[in-house]
Amino acid sequence: MLGRTAHSIFWMYRYLERAENTARLLEAGHRMSLTRAEDAANAEWRSVITTLGMRGDYEQHFDDYTGAHVCDFVLRSKLNPLSVLTMLEKARMNARASRSAITGEVWEAVNEGWMVLSDMLARQVKESDLGTVLASIRRQSTLVRGATHGSMLRNEIYSFARTGTFIERADSTARILDVKYYLLLPSLAHVGTVLDTSQWDNVLQSLSGERAYRWLNSGRMDSRSIADFLILDPRFPRSLAFCYSALRENLSALAQLHGEETDAHVAMRAAEMALSDRRIEDIFDQGLHEFLIEFIASNQTISNTIAEAYRFTA
Amino acid sequence: MNQSADQNFDEMHKPDGSIREAYHGYNNWLSKQDASRMRRKGSEAESVFRRTGITFNVYGESDAEERLIPFDMIPRIITANEWRRLSRGIEQRVRALNAFMYDLYHRQEIIRSGRLPERLFRHNAAWLPQMVGFTPPGSIYTHITGVDLVRTGPDEFMVLEDNARTPSGVSYMLENRETMMAMFPELFTQVKVRQVSNYPRQLAKSLAACAPPCAEGKPTVAVLTPGIYNSAYFEHAFLADQMGAELVEGSDLRVIDGRVQMRTTRGYRPIDVLYRRVDDDFLDPLTFNPNSVLGIPGIMDVYRAGRVTIANAPGTGVADDKAIYSFMPEIVEFYTGEKPILANVQTWRCADPDSLKYVLENLAELVVKEVHGSGGYGMLIGPTSSKREIREFRAKLEAKPDNYIAQPTLSLSTCPVYTRKGLAPRHVDLRPFVLMSPEGVDITPGGLTRVAMKKGSLVVNSSQGGGTKDSWVLDD
Numbered sequence: 001m002l003g004r005t006a007h008s009i010f011w012m013y014r015y016l017e018r019a020e021n022t023a024r025l026l027e028a029g030h031r032m033s034l035t036r037a038e039d040a041a042n043a044e045w046r047s048v049i050t051t052l053g054m055r056g057d058y059e060q061h062f063d064d065y066t067g068a069h070v071c072d073f074v075l076r077s078k079l080n081p082l083s084v085l086t087m088l089e090k091a092r093m094n095a096r097a098s099r100s101a102i103t104g105e106v107w108e109a110v111n112e113g114w115m116v117l118s119d120m121l122a123r124q125v126k127e128s129d130l131g132t133v134l135a136s137i138r139r140q141s142t143l144v145r146g147a148t149h150g151s152m153l154r155n156e157i158y159s160f161a162r163t164g165t166f167i168e169r170a171d172s173t174a175r176i177l178d179v180k181y182y183l184l185l186p187s188l189a190h191v192g193t194v195l196d197t198s199q200w201d202n203v204l205q206s207l208s209g210e211r212a213y214r215w216l217n218s219g220r221m222d223s224r225s226i227a228d229f230l231i232l233d234p235r236f237p238r239s240l241a242f243c244y245s246a247l248r249e250n251l252s253a254l255a256q257l258h259g260e261e262t263d264a265h266v267a268m269r270a271a272e273m274a275l276s277d278r279r280i281e282d283i284f285d286q287g288l289h290e291f292l293i294e295f296i297a298s299n300q301t302i303s304n305t306i307a308e309a310y311r312f313t314a
Numbered sequence: 315m316n317q318s319a320d321q322n323f324d325e326m327h328k329p330d331g332s333i334r335e336a337y338h339g340y341n342n343w344l345s346k347q348d349a350s351r352m353r354r355k356g357s358e359a360e361s362v363f364r365r366t367g368i369t370f371n372v373y374g375e376s377d378a379e380e381r382l383i384p385f386d387m388i389p390r391i392i393t394a395n396e397w398r399r400l401s402r403g404i405e406q407r408v409r410a411l412n413a414f415m416y417d418l419y420h421r422q423e424i425i426r427s428g429r430l431p432e433r434l435f436r437h438n439a440a441w442l443p444q445m446v447g448f449t450p451p452g453s454i455y456t457h458i459t460g461v462d463l464v465r466t467g468p469d470e471f472m473v474l475e476d477n478a479r480t481p482s483g484v485s486y487m488l489e490n491r492e493t494m495m496a497m498f499p500e501l502f503t504q505v506k507v508r509q510v511s512n513y514p515r516q517l518a519k520s521l522a523a524c525a526p527p528c529a530e531g532k533p534t535v536a537v538l539t540p541g542i543y544n545s546a547y548f549e550h551a552f553l554a555d556q557m558g559a560e561l562v563e564g565s566d567l568r569v570i571d572g573r574v575q576m577r578t579t580r581g582y583r584p585i586d587v588l589y590r591r592v593d594d595d596f597l598d599p600l601t602f603n604p605n606s607v608l609g610i611p612g613i614m615d616v617y618r619a620g621r622v623t624i625a626n627a628p629g630t631g632v633a634d635d636k637a638i639y640s641f642m643p644e645i646v647e648f649y650t651g652e653k654p655i656l657a658n659v660q661t662w663r664c665a666d667p668d669s670l671k672y673v674l675e676n677l678a679e680l681v682v683k684e685v686h687g688s689g690g691y692g693m694l695i696g697p698t699s700s701k702r703e704i705r706e707f708r709a710k711l712e713a714k715p716d717n718y719i720a721q722p723t724l725s726l727s728t729c730p731v732y733t734r735k736g737l738a739p740r741h742v743d744l745r746p747f748v749l750m751s752p753e754g755v756d757i758t759p760g761g762l763t764r765v766a767m768k769k770g771s772l773v774v775n776s777s778q779g780g781g782t783k784d785s786w787v788l789d790d
Contacts, residue, residue, distance in 0.1 A: 001560075001578060001579055002560055002561075002562065002566050002576060002577060002578055002579075003566070003577045003578060003579050004563065004565070004566050004577070005560075005561075006579050093542065096367070096542050096547070096551070097541075097542050099367075099551035099552075099555065099561070100551050100554040100555035100559075100560075100561045104366070107366075107367065108365050108366060108367075111365060111366070111367050112365050115364065115365070156579065258579070258580055310579040311577050311578070311579055311581070314565060314566075314568075314577060
């Protein structure tokens with residue numbers, strides 16, 4: 001396949017994944033803000049903006065962190081170069097550019113999603129409609145994923161699609177954890193103050209992991225097992241370990257097809273080493289924040305080396 | 315324009331209101347349809363087109379970047395008999411065009427014989443000196459041609475225009491049929507219509523048959539598009555997808571080791587046949603337009619070395635010229651030794667002083683076109699223009715008569731469209747698509763029917779608000 005098409009496919013799936021993750025983050029933020037006093041709610045909205053890496057852009061335009069401003073900025077504001085609306089547009093543009101590499105079902109799912117959402121996001125979203133809009137964003141992403149799973153040939157194109165998805169998802173999980181890492185530090189849990197389990201709920205919700213976590217832990221909650229779950233549990237589809245196992249699988253498929261490994265494979269294996277055969281205690285010993293910073297940087301490196309190794313650009 | 319339906323030939327209705335033979339089967343079905351169901355189907359079709367992204371981009375309109383071409387659900391129907399004659403005429407014309415291209419770039423017998431004035435192509439912007447003496451693989455120049463036909467009476471089909479440069483619209487021909495079959499499946503069991511869905515396979519086969527000798531095994535075919543902002547991008551992607559070919563842009567291609575190669579994830583790989591949907595000017599910045607960012611530097615050298623096939627061959631745009639068009643009857647006769655089966659529309663060449671005088675005196679009745687124009691731009695339709703528009707056009711014409719030809723305002727045939735108030739006649743034309751390779755000529759039965767959606771309007775171009783219809787050729 002063309003390097004440019006691989007590039008389009010990779011980024012189409014990255015943007016779709018990012019739009020979905022962003023919606024999830026807003027949902028969790030919104031839930032949190034409903035149960036908080038104004039200051040705490042605003043702090044929550046600030047952490048949403050921080051997680052998305054939009055603080056610089058946001059603070060150029062606003063000096064407060066209200067739900068209305070944050071949601072509008074994140075979802076659709078023209079002031080924001082990476083609004084959900086822009087991401088959906090970029091995903092669609094990339095789908096259009098690689099139209100002959102994806103199935104009609106995938107294209108229709110992307111195009112229809114874009115039509116529905118660009119209409120919903122044409123004006124400011126009322127708080128009463130926020131839940132519907134966010135659910136629609138996740139739903140559209142689900143439809144594309146389903147169409148991809150059910151209709152795409154398992155070839156090189158599919159591998160690039162999945163690679164983009166998991167690079168983005170790993171990045172998103174790591175960022176969410178990094179913004180909230182202090183909540184999960186064992187030292188804080190040991191302080192013995194009243195445990196703020198709603199904060200933990202919030203972290204799990206931003207990753208759609210609350211149900212799975214409860215199911216696995218029979219309702220018990222402690223920071224250690226939450227961190228363990230989100231970072232190392234190979235069964236949870238948004239954990240770092242899961243993302244990297246999927247990444248390895250898809251990069252291996254590419255290596256097999258091409259008959260050779262690339263720098264991306266080397267970088268991926270090194271990163272995976274840091275996840276496999278490790279206990280959460282080891283990561284706490286290293287420092288959770290330091291671990292996550294390193295992870296995010298190496299994830300970025302893998303993305304860059306993939307682009308280079310597979311000739312995304314001339 | 316005050317042409318009403320009864321002055322024009324209508325494809326469906328005779329002047330007395332009875333149904334023509336072609337439409338008997340269809341009318342039987344239509345008369346049993348419920349009006350509200352038909353209306354609902356019409357809006358369903360539109361949402362299918364939106365969802366599947368069958369759109370086109372209009373140049374110079376930033377607000378509506380992707381638009382739908384209006385689709386009308388009443389088919390344009392051609393009988394098996396009519397089609398037999400049409401397809402013979404089309405094949406004859408396309409073979410003549412290809413022979414003409416070969417001759418123009420070789421011995422120029424037609425000029426030596428005095429049948430065609432030399433100045434006609436010497437001053438033609440589409441004429442490429444780089445093509446002189448070069449023979450493309452299989453001696454094929456016009457791999458894909460669209461022949462625009464109009465009808466003025468029961469047996470009066472005429473060629474209005476030849477499109478040998480980069481004819482577009484074939485994806486609409488295919489999608490219109492898909493849409494009709496999805497909307498009214500029972501209709502196709504009642505009326506037997508010849509299928510069109512083979513076109514992409516035929517295209518792939520025809521292009522592969524023109525591969526250069528250096529192609530190894532199954533030839534690699536790629537579609538070259540200017541990119542996603544081009545007005546016909548949907549069609550480029552569609553055809554690449556349907557053929558299983560790569561859809562490439564200039565930036566994906568490079569000349570390496572004397573071959574045109576595309577940047578794949580495994581490195582550069584040679585292309586044997588390039589179905590280009592960019593104009594000659596944007597093919598090779600080293601040979602043509604140095605400012606082009608779309609082209610592939612050095613591709614013309616590879617082409618002239620016979621190591622890649624470009625379809626259509628560079629320089630075939632000469633045939634689209636409307637002054638050349640006026641000589642088509644002579645051209646057909648010269649190369650085939652036969653009388654043309656399909657007539658031309660009477661054409662006055664404004665370069666000729668007597669013709670110019672006539673045209674200037676009769677501007678209000680004539681259609682005047684630029685010789686290199688296309689897409690319905692830059693033309694004057696006398697009968698529907700204001701005095702001021704005619705005055706302004708007259709000045710342009712007098713300043714540069716060589717640049718224009720004129721034709722009578724034809725009473726184009728009409729075909730009913732479905733409106734909220736029932737059927738209403740609108741003017742139509744027909745663009746059949748023709749493939750040519752050393753293995754032969756292949757014409758898909760039917761083609762693209764374009765329809766002027768406004769009452770009385772003669773302009774069918776999609777860039778000017780025209781729509782399309784499914785076009786049927788009845789099976790015997």
